[in-house]
Amino acid sequence: MGLEVQASNKVIIGIDTSTEFLKLGIAKENLIISELLLKVKDSHTRYLLSGLNFLLVNNNLVREDVDGFGIVIGPGSFTGLRIGLATIMGIISAWKVPAYPVMSGDIAWRANLGLIETKHFFYILDGKRKELFVMHYVKEKNSFKLKEDIVALNYQATIDIIKSYYKEGVTLIGNGINILRESKIKLPKKIKIIEGNVNGFTGGDIAKFTFDASAGQAGKIEPLYVRDADIRT
Amino acid sequence: MIVIGIETSCDDTSFAVVEDGYKIRANIISSQTIHSKYGGVVPELASREHIKNISYVFEKGMKAAKITLKDVDGIAVTNRPGLIVSLLVGLNFAKGLAYAGRIPLIGVNHTLGHIYSNHLSKSEPEFPYIGFILSGGHTILCKVHNYTTIEVIGTTRDDAIGEAFDKISKFMGFGYPGGPIIDKLSKSGNPNSIKFPRPRFKDKSLDFSYSGLKTAVLNYYRKNPDTSKADIAASFQKTAIDILIINLKRYLEKENVSRLSITGGVSANSYLRKTMTEFSKNNNIKLFIPSHELCTDNAAMIAGLGTRLLEEGKKDTLKLDAYSRGIK
């Protein structure tokens, strides 16, 4: 992957506040040089900047060395996303550096590319309200493409959609897997599950894959709206 | 000294630039400027979605004030009280700016901000003075000792005065916001036609209550649907303002007052203005009411108050959090 994307010698910071974890990472020349993972629950606002500062200081970087940010825009926690996005909006207003919006599923398959051997990849996250955020990707050459719009589905509907593809081979990542297990709905046997408790990627992965996942496009960073009733303008 | 202010405590996204604590270089309020951004029509749901407005009002305000972040000595932001998610957007934007620009951050109490709007006006009251904060969310009578210290004399124990106007307007089939509607309707009604109850507390408190009045008006309307709505509105409005006057009189029995200010959106009410002007005249009190733009939620008052806090050496760390209620 990423062959057509120019190797970057820039310092990119990756940030994810969409779940109970605060994920931060630094990549330089496509190499992850440092990362931080904190379970902060709903207190991202207290730890985000001190975490970022710690990472920079620890790596002998000054604020002015940062060339851009990759930030997860969703799907995920309403409050968490707004904390992350507002902070980065403030920083980039001052530094005039670009911010690249990325979706968590796009980082997840890139970070696990060597492990996903099936045609279908489902990234499933806790969507609260007894629903899961479901991102369905299909393999194309050596990468994955989002097949449908991201949706919030109840547990049974999630299983149903997974089942409809599992003959072609399905891999799952994300904290939604444990929710399905706890809900006592049986997962089909032949499904491959990549376990882990950080939803398949780290802050460093975000930084490393930002250019690739955002197609190198710095853009307007706004939370991703998934549910029908979500506010759109 | 230049301090920028950010205010997102409820419905509006606002950004301001204030110099030396009183010169307003820019004061942008989203509901007033977003019209142009969306070509005249504000999408129904965009109003409270601060994350979509915050960068816009910031850029617009910095441009209007013709400054860059290098000119900024402090970043003041409302962090209490308010709707938590709304506060968090403004607060974290401010933190990002403060961190990136190495600029001091000052968390500001929205309620004190309202009082500070007095000091953004051409004629400001000397300290100490008595201040009313009257809005959809506040009903406070306080003694203002200096820019950053107020002493609460009385506050509502249930509904805010502006809220009572809104709810009664809506219940009688009129629209929102109810303040201007009731104000206008009352002009053709008899304010003495219906006697509504005033709150009584067992203690000697100077607190306010508008829930009882609201319920009494609604009950009256439920039982007498054919009564002139103008009479109901006028009688309600008179009682609502009387409640303020009664407490003010009781305070005057104990204390000397020579200066009084009214801030908050309800200060636009014409009956309130008339009554308070007369009352002040009769009691040798000088009355101060800032312009309407400064009375409603705005960031200039936050920047102004932030300036004074900064002068006192008050700064916050980047761990600053948001709180839905007064102090915490």
Place this chain on the structure above:
Amino acid sequence: MKKFKLRTSSEDETFQLGFRFAELVNSSPGLVKNFILTGDLGCGKTIFVKGFLSSFEFLKSEVTSPTFIILKRFETADRNIYHIDLYRLNSPGEIEGIGIYDFLEEDNAISLIEWGEKLNYNSDNSVKVVFNWIDEELRDITVEAENDIFKIIEKRLST
């Protein structure tokens, strides 16, 4: 869903009902997470919440209407209690837009939601309390809940 009716004949009684619900929640942790409070203006919803929060040692005067700022957080030693008022909100999108579900689903938190019928939200441990205006003083109050919760509430409130 099961329901039972009771009647309060003064503000004080509505206040006490709120207090008794809080005691009930305290003695059966996790039983009720959300109280959906329904009823017209001036029917006693906020009074009920004042009574509820008095059990957590919040003063009557501390619990003021959240209509304007929509959501107020009351922090206790082991949980947050949210006093929410959807009066000013109309569409599902507007309700979504205040991030309300993050609070409703917060671990251990309890929410009391005035105009909660505007919420399109199914949770197992919700109790609906409907306030009906009879006259100046009297209110008919209907309590609705799923069977399991209902049994406990009925037993505790009838003693």
